[in-house]
Amino acid sequence: MIQAVGTGDHHHRPESGVPGQRRRRLLLLGAAGLVLPALLPGAARAAGVSRASLTQEGHRTRLALTLDGGLRWELSAQAEPPALLLDLPRGTWHGASSLAAAGCVSALRVANTRTGTRVTLLLTGPIATPRVLSRDSLLMLELRPGGGPAFARMAAAGRLAQSTGPARRPSASLPLVVLDPGHGGRDPGAIGAHGTHEKRITLAVAHELKRQLEAAGFCRVALTRSRDVFIPLAQRVEVARKHQAALFLSIHADSAPPETARHARGASVYTLGETASDALAAALARRENLADKAGGLRLPSVPPEVLSILFSLMRQETRAGSERLARLVVAALDDETTMLPHSHRRAGFVVLKAPDVPAALVELGFLSHPQDEEALGKPAHRARLAAALVQAVQGYLARSQQAALGGAVPGAASP
Numbered sequence: 049m050i051q052a053v054g055t056g057d058h059h060h061r062p063e064s065g066v067p068g069q070r071r072r073r074l075l076l077l078g079a080a081g082l083v084l085p086a087l088l089p090g091a092a093r094a095a096g097v098s099r100a101s102l103t104q105e106g107h108r109t110r111l112a113l114t115l116d117g118g119l120r121w122e123l124s125a126q127a128e129p130p131a132l133l134l135d136l137p138r139g140t141w142h143g144a145s146s147l148a149a150a151g152c153v154s155a156l157r158v159a160n161t162r163t164g165t166r167v168t169l170l171l172t173g174p175i176a177t178p179r180v181l182s183r184d185s186l187l188m189l190e191l192r193p194g195g196g197p198a199f200a201r202m203a204a205a206g207r208l209a210q211s212t213g214p215a216r217r218p219s220a221s222l223p224l225v226v227l228d229p230g231h232g233g234r235d236p237g238a239i240g241a242h243g244t245h246e247k248r249i250t251l252a253v254a255h256e257l258k259r260q261l262e263a264a265g266f267c268r269v270a271l272t273r274s275r276d277v278f279i280p281l282a283q284r285v286e287v288a289r290k291h292q293a294a295l296f297l298s299i300h301a302d303s304a305p306p307e308t309a310r311h312a313r314g315a316s317v318y319t320l321g322e323t324a325s326d327a328l329a330a331a332l333a334r335r336e337n338l339a340d341k342a343g344g345l346r347l348p349s350v351p352p353e354v355l356s357i358l359f360s361l362m363r364q365e366t367r368a369g370s371e372r373l374a375r376l377v378v379a380a381l382d383d384e385t386t387m388l389p390h391s392h393r394r395a396g397f398v399v400l401k402a403p404d405v406p407a408a409l410v411e412l413g414f415l416s417h418p419q420d421e422e423a424l425g426k427p428a429h430r431a432r433l434a435a436a437l438v439q440a441v442q443g444y445l446a447r448s449q450q451a452a453l454g455g456a457v458p459g460a461a462s463p
């Protein structure tokens with residue numbers, strides 16, 4: 049049985065940072081019969097951070113925290129001195145009060161503030177937008193060195209990420225991201241050497257990405273399909289257009305013909321091309337577009353001249369957005385997984401043809417390659433890919449909102 053301790057109770061808990069003192073005070077309170085069962089050893093844990101570790105791997109530094117009891121947290125950055133700030137409810141940090149420096153973190157400090165507990169990660173210099181992975185009781189921040197101006201903008205922008213609370217509902221004013229898990233139902237998509245169906249991988253990645261995006265709290269998310277069902281390509285595009293999505297991201301896994309299957313591996317990103325950028329891209333576009341025929345449906349036939357006029361009106365702006373989105377996706381994935389050479393390609397995918405919604409299609413790897421197939425079958429790998437895509441989407445939306453505000457960064461004037 050779990051005795052819930054409301055987050056409001058933190059204010060009434062002992063504030064001493066010394067574990068021994070804390071325990072003694074709790075015991076005294078216990079003797080008086082005032083301690084909630086959840087605070088006693090052996091009972092369900094109260095909300096708090098029970099473990100913290102700081103590790104370095106290559107140019108990446110990771111802070112991993114074990115959170116108990118649905119702890120609320122909020123992450124922001126500070127320009128001078130460069131630091132990341134993790135704000136928690138008061139008295140909820142039970143991890144070490146300091147950790148050895150690692151990678152781009154020179155020191156970790158924990159202090160009580162007027163409103164809560166602040167964990168300060170002092171940085172050796174500016175960092176890129178941190179990746180935030182939040183799953184069940186694990187919160188992981190992954191940090192990499194980055195540019196000074198981008199870091200200053202990040203510090204000025206306020207909250208970077210926060211926990212999802214039961215009371216918080218997605219605001220209708222947040223931009224909508226439409227995720228499109230490729231294939232489904234009677235259309236399995238590519239089939240791996242060991243029998244993996246593309247449609248299952250795309251759906252698993254889309255669900256994970258949706259979860260991570262919603263946890264990060266900067267956008268709303270809709271899926272073109274949330275289960276194993278066939279959805280015609282044109283209908284997928286319509287989902288994005290009807291809801292005036294800020295962006296559309298189609299998720300796929302690749303497959304190469306037998307003669308190149310041994311070598312072809314890695315992720316790639318596609319945007320709409322008037323003519324496909326190479327023969328491989330053209331063949332792929334044909335294959336993905338054939339998905340409609342697999343479902344026994346045809347696209348409405350529109351004369352090509354009419355299409356071309358309609359598209360040219362809106363497409364220029366949409367195209368610029370799509371290209372920027374694709375660049376961000378390539379940069380984020382490049383850090384996380386093997387990439388196909390010439391990672392950004394152009395092809396005539398039907399799902400990218402909304403003239404008014406910036407769109408990209410990501411092929412997360414080759415199911416025809418044994419290593420790619422094995423990796424894509426692993427939830428941990430899919431979670432890392434999703435975290436990279438979160439970073440790309442966040443970067444895309446941040447710039448779009450900035451552009452909408454006339455180039456001003458919110459809060460840029462304040463120190």
Ligand SMILES: [Zn+2]
Pocket residue numbers: 230231237238246300301336
């Ligand atoms: Zn596909």
